[in-house]
Amino acid sequence: MFKPIRADYSTIGFYSGKIVIGIGLLMLIPAFTSCLFGEWLAVLDFMTGFSLCFIIGLGLQIFTSPQKEINWMLGMVIASVSWFVSTCIGAVPSWLSGQYGSYLDACFDVMSGYTTTGLILIQNLNHTSNGLNMWRHLLSYVGGQGIIVVALTFSMKGFANTYSLYVGEGKDERLLPNVIHTARIIWIISLAYMGIGTFFLTFAIRLAGMSWTRSFLHSLWLFMGAWSTGGFTPMSQNLMYYHSSVIEIITLVIFVAGSLNFALHFTVWHINPKEILDNLEIVSFTCTVLITSAFVLLGLERSGIYPTVLSSWRRGFYQLVSAHTTTGNMTIYGTTWIGNWGFISYSGIIIAMAIGGSACSTAGGFKNLRIGVIFAALVEDIRRLISPESSVFVQRFHHIKDQVLTDKYIRMIMLIVLSYIGLYAASTFIAVAEGYPFLEAVFEGISAASNTGLTCGLTSPSMPSLIKIVYIFAMWAGRLEFMALFALFGFIGCIIWGRK
Amino acid sequence: MPLFSGATNHENRIYFRTKKQEGQDIMRIQMVKINILNSLRGMIVECLYSIILILLTLFIAFFFHIALSINV
Numbered sequence: 001m002f003k004p005i006r007a008d009y010s011t012i013g014f015y016s017g018k019i020v021i022g023i024g025l026l027m028l029i030p031a032f033t034s035c036l037f038g039e040w041l042a043v044l045d046f047m048t049g050f051s052l053c054f055i056i057g058l059g060l061q062i063f064t065s066p067q068k069e070i071n072w073m074l075g076m077v078i079a080s081v082s083w084f085v086s087t088c089i090g091a092v093p094s095w096l097s098g099q100y101g102s103y104l105d106a107c108f109d110v111m112s113g114y115t116t117t118g119l120i121l122i123q124n125l126n127h128t129s130n131g132l133n134m135w136r137h138l139l140s141y142v143g144g145q146g147i148i149v150v151a152l153t154f155s156m157k158g159f160a161n162t163y164s165l166y167v168g169e170g171k172d173e174r175l176l177p178n179v180i181h182t183a184r185i186i187w188i189i190s191l192a193y194m195g196i197g198t199f200f201l202t203f204a205i206r207l208a209g210m211s212w213t214r215s216f217l218h219s220l221w222l223f224m225g226a227w228s229t230g231g232f233t234p235m236s237q238n239l240m241y242y243h244s245s246v247i248e249i250i251t252l253v254i255f256v257a258g259s260l261n262f263a264l265h266f267t268v269w270h271i272n273p274k275e276i277l278d279n280l281e282i283v284s285f286t287c288t289v290l291i292t293s294a295f296v297l298l299g300l301e302r303s304g305i306y307p308t309v310l311s312s313w314r315r316g317f318y319q320l321v322s323a324h325t326t327t328g329n330m331t332i333y334g335t336t337w338i339g340n341w342g343f344i345s346y347s348g349i350i351i352a353m354a355i356g357g358s359a360c361s362t363a364g365g366f367k368n369l370r371i372g373v374i375f376a377a378l379v380e381d382i383r384r385l386i387s388p389e390s391s392v393f394v395q396r397f398h399h400i401k402d403q404v405l406t407d408k409y410i411r412m413i414m415l416i417v418l419s420y421i422g423l424y425a426a427s428t429f430i431a432v433a434e435g436y437p438f439l440e441a442v443f444e445g446i447s448a449a450s451n452t453g454l455t456c457g458l459t460s461p462s463m464p465s466l467i468k469i470v471y472i473f474a475m476w477a478g479r480l481e482f483m484a485l486f487a488l489f490g491f492i493g494c495i496i497w498g499r500k
Numbered sequence: 501m502p503l504f505s506g507a508t509n510h511e512n513r514i515y516f517r518t519k520k521q522e523g524q525d526i527m528r529i530q531m532v533k534i535n536i537l538n539s540l541r542g543m544i545v546e547c548l549y550s551i552i553l554i555l556l557t558l559f560i561a562f563f564f565h566i567a568l569s570i571n572v
C-alpha cells in the first residue's frame with residue numbers, strides 16, 4: 001500500500017470543488033421559486049447555502065488542480081467524497097429553514113433525497129415553503145440521475161477518464177461510447193418524461209380539486225419523486241392525501257418507467273422497441289413482480305382487511321410496485337404493514353424492497369439484472385450436473401445485446417448482492433440493539449439500505465442518533481453500490497497505514 | 501440570385517443560403533422529427549408494459565379471491 005501523495009488530494013479536491021459549485025447552482029432554482037411566492041426567509045436560506053457552496057467550491061478550484069489523471073481508485077474516491085460533501089452542504093438551507101430538529105436530521109433528509117430513498121425527518125411538512133419543497137424534490141430528481149451525471153453534463157467536458165466517476169456512482173453501462181454524451185442522453189430521457197408526466201399529473205390534480213398553480217407545483221414534485229423512485233411528496237400523508245386512483249395510476253406508470261435501465265430506455269426509444277420483450281432485466285422484473293404480488297394479494301385476501309377485491313388489489317399492488325421499484329410512495333398508513341397486513345403480505349413487500357429496480361436506473365436494491373443473472377447461472381449449473389462431464393456449456397443472456405455469462409461476472413454480481421445482504425443485516429441488527437421490535441427493524445433497515453423509503457413508523461425525528469447515522473450510511477452505501485465506498489475506505493487505509 | 505444589383509458574393513452568401521445548406525437544414529429538421537416520434541413510440545411501449553403488469557396482477561387478485569371463496 002502506497003501513501004497517497006499531494007497530487008492525489010489535489011485531484012480529489014479539484015473535482016469535488018466542481019461538484020460543490022454545481023450543488024450551489026442548483027440552490028438557485030428553489031431560491032427563484034421562493035422569490036415567486038414571496039417566501040423571503042426561504043430565499044435567505046438558499047442564498048446562504050449558495051454562498052457557502054461558492055466559497056468552498058471556488059476555494060477548492062483555486063487551491064487545487066487536476067494534477068493526476070483520474071484512475072479507477074481516484075474516480076471512486078471522488079464519487080463517494082462528492083456524495084458526502086454534497087449532503088453536508090445541501091443540508092444547510094434545509095437546516096436553516098427551522099423545520100428540522102437538528103443538523104443531523106437535515107443531513108438525513110438530504111441524503112434520503114440524493115439517494116432517492118424517501119425516508120423523512122422533516123417536521124410540519126404540510127406547512128413547508130414552496131422553495132424548500134422544490135429543494136427536497138429537486139435533490140431527489142438530481143440524485144436519481146446522479147450528482148456526477150449532472151457534473152459530467154455541465155462542467156466536465158474535456159476532462160480525461162471521467163468514466164470511473166460515472167461508474168463510482170453505481171452506473172456501469174454506457175449508452176453511447178462517450179460518457180459525456182451518455183450523461184446527456186440520461187438527462188434527455190428524464191426531461192422528456194418530466195414534460196409528459198407533469199402535464200398529465202397537472203390535469204389529474206386539478207380534477208382532484210386544487211388550483212392550477214398548486215396543481216402544477218404538486219404535479220412537478222410528484223413527478224420528481226416518482227421518476228427518481230425517491231417517493232418524496234409535498235404532503236405528510238404521501239399519496240393518500242390526494243385520494244385519487246387516476247393520480248395513483250399515473251405515478252405508478254412513472255415510477256415503473258423510472259426504475260427501468262437508462263440503457264433500455266435508449267434502446268427502446270432509438271434502436272429496437274422489441275428489446276422490452278427480450279431483455280433479461282425486464283423478464284426478471286416481471287417474474288419477481290408477479291411472484292411478490294401473489295404473496296401480497298394472497299395475504300390481503302386471507303386477512304380480509306379490505307371490503308372488496310378491487311380495494312384490496314388497489315392498495316396491495318400500489319405498495320408492492322412502489323416497494324419493488326424502490327420508490328416509497330404510500331397510499332396506506334405506515335402502521336398498517338405490521339398491524340393489519342399479515343405476515344405473508346408483509347414478507348412480499350420486504351422481498352420486493354430487497355430486490356429493487358433495474359441496474360443503471362434511479363432505483364436501488366440488488367437490481368433485477370443481478371437476480372436474472374444469478375438465476376441464469378443456477379440454470380447453467382443444473383444443466384452441467386445432469387449432462388455428461390465432457391459437455392461444454394456457454395450460457396448466454398440478453399441484455400441490450402447477447403452476452404456470455406462468465407465466472408468473473410457472476411463473482412462480481414455475487415459480491416455486490418452479498419454486500420447488500422450484509423448491509424440489510426447490519427441496519428436491522430443495530431435497530432434491534434437499540435430496542436426496536438425485530439419485524440419493524442427488518443422492514444426499516446431494508447427500506448433504508450435498498451433506497452426504498454417505505455416506513456412502518458420507525459423512522460421519526462425522535463429515533464436515536466445512532467440509528468439516524470446508520471441509516472444515512474446505509475442509504476449512501478446502497479446508492480453507490482459499495483464499490484466507491486470500498487475504494488474510499490481503502491484510500492483512508494492507505495493514508496493511515498500506507499508507506500511512502 | 502443576387503440580393504441587389506452590385507452586391508458582392510460575400511453579401512449574397514450572408515443573405516442567401518446555398519441549396520446544400522437548405523438541404524442540410526431540412527435533413528436536420530427531419531432527424532429531430534424522427535427522434536421525437538421514436539421517443540414517443542418508446543414511451544408508449546414502456547407505458548404499455550406498466551399497464552400489462554397492472555392487468556396481470558389484477559388477474560392474480562381475482563384468482564385468489566375466487567380460489568379462497570370456494571368452499572370445498
